[in-house]
Amino acid sequence: MKSEAQTQDWVTRRERGSLPVIKACVWVALRLGRRAARLFLYPVCLYFLLSSPAASAASRGYLARVLGRPARWTDVFRHFLTFASCVLDRVFLLNEQRGWFDITVHNEALVQEIEAQGTGCMLFGAHFGSFEVARAVGRQREHLPISLLMYEENAQKIRAALAAINPNLATEVIGLGRLDSLIAVAERLQRGHFIGVLADRNFDGRDLVRYPFLGGEASFPKGPFRVAMLLQRPVVMMAGIYRGGRRYDVRFELLAEAPATRPADPEAWIDEVMRRYVSRLEDYCREAPFNWFNFYDFWA
Template sequence: MAAKHWSKMQERGNRLGMQILLFSYRILGRKGLWIILFPVVFYLFLTGKTARRASYAFLTQVRKVNGNDKVVTWRDSFRHFRCFADSAFDKIDAWLARIPQSNISYTNEALFIELDEHAQGAIFIGSHLGNLEVCRALSQHRSSKVINVLVFTHHAVEFNKLLKSINPDVAINLIQVTDLGPDMAIMLKDKVEQGEIVVIVGDRTSTTTAGRVIEADFLEKPAPFSQGPFILAALLDCPVFHLFCLKDKTADGKVFYRVIFEKYADKLVLPRKTRQQTLHKIVSDYAQRLSYYAAAYPYQWFNFYDFWQNDEHVSRDQNKEN
């Protein structure tokens, strides 16, 4: 049986469940809700064969890269699942403005300030490492820039709508896309020219078409990366940044968030004669930065499928989890 594409994995959750989560969180707080949520997360761990297998494989590869020969156990994988569940609370905290500025560390913040001061648009290429939702909300404390977030699943749209209902003043536009076609590119270019930000993830392959990928080394193994986000970045003709938001701890155990801006280029140019070579270099550079942070923060890797699978061998017409 062909492997399943990430976009066709059954989304385990619905809007009602999200609303119950939010209501319970407001009543019980983080620690109180975890008492109730723990058995739910454990059930999802036990029954999520595909996600559990992917977690084992990813953590094993990270340890290999980091020179750690310790065998990954079910406890390590369950910790991975718990971190994913806990990230939902981080999102809610951010949108409720419960994260104080003292708990936020900005790397290269001057780059973002410069964009703001010059009313310049840009594209931020993020990932499913860490918590981009936290980064989106936190940025509103520092800037009035409109942020346009491209999302690729219905579940992501619903969860973000729920978050926005918590704080409707946050200037976030959610744009659900299935394909990055010409019409979408024209609309986004208009937004960038008005000084707005476009956020897209670079670590998910096309939801509709197989093979539109560039293979690049990720944690010392070739993995498929979609060409779409990087071609879009070139079409928008604007500054390009890599963006990460990672949860960390100080030496004394205090939790804080690292919001990392890394400027990649003033604009991306894909010359006709060397288009594929140039595109491969751009994607490889992104994969290298993603590898660097994934190796440092492995439990914040929230791609629970075989990330190294051959994209052309992946089925896009299945609807239930194996």
């Protein structure tokens, strides 16, 4: 088995973007419009296919698992193109241009019920599809703010990127790993926030548990689930599935009710909820395989 540092290989990869580049891309996208901006995705994805052997290999490995056959280069290109499409769409969603998209929301009654209770919830997603499309849905509802909880180093980068795209959204990110992180999450939950977490990987490679996933065993972090248990909030899974063109499906489903008291066996509670999460994530990957965006060896 590889070390934790190797397992979290995605952490150490050199960033390919910078704030000036992000600002330039945002400027071009918003002035050209989505249809014209999408034309640039094809040469960009071809460039990454040729210049990113590690990401291409990871894509082939994942696609072979989920498709049940060796992945062709056209599959890898489609995988990159799906990712690039979601990244581009994020620019328009963050700038409140939801009108570009055809978004179908499933099980919205669950969200409405939790919203009416005013207690907030932990909203678990993954590096799968578009989490931003769920936040766009939330912003359409006046009393449903969605904050993102992520590791502090990534949080700093995301805050800067959000400020470059839409300065009004930078405060929606909570850095995890600071002394006041849990307090900040608890305060926002008290105000009825949904706290979004991408719960399929963490930053430091610690506190991981391996579960069966797509024919192998992969590591998933316990931290987000422990936060939900400690703060006694319901856990809702969200998937924003990109269907091509301008179509998205947003799915909400309850993974765990809010525990009325701290569970007698906290580790058993966490394990049960994590197994549900991993199982549903596997189902989503099989349903929409090109929506998976972990471009490193997830099973290492």
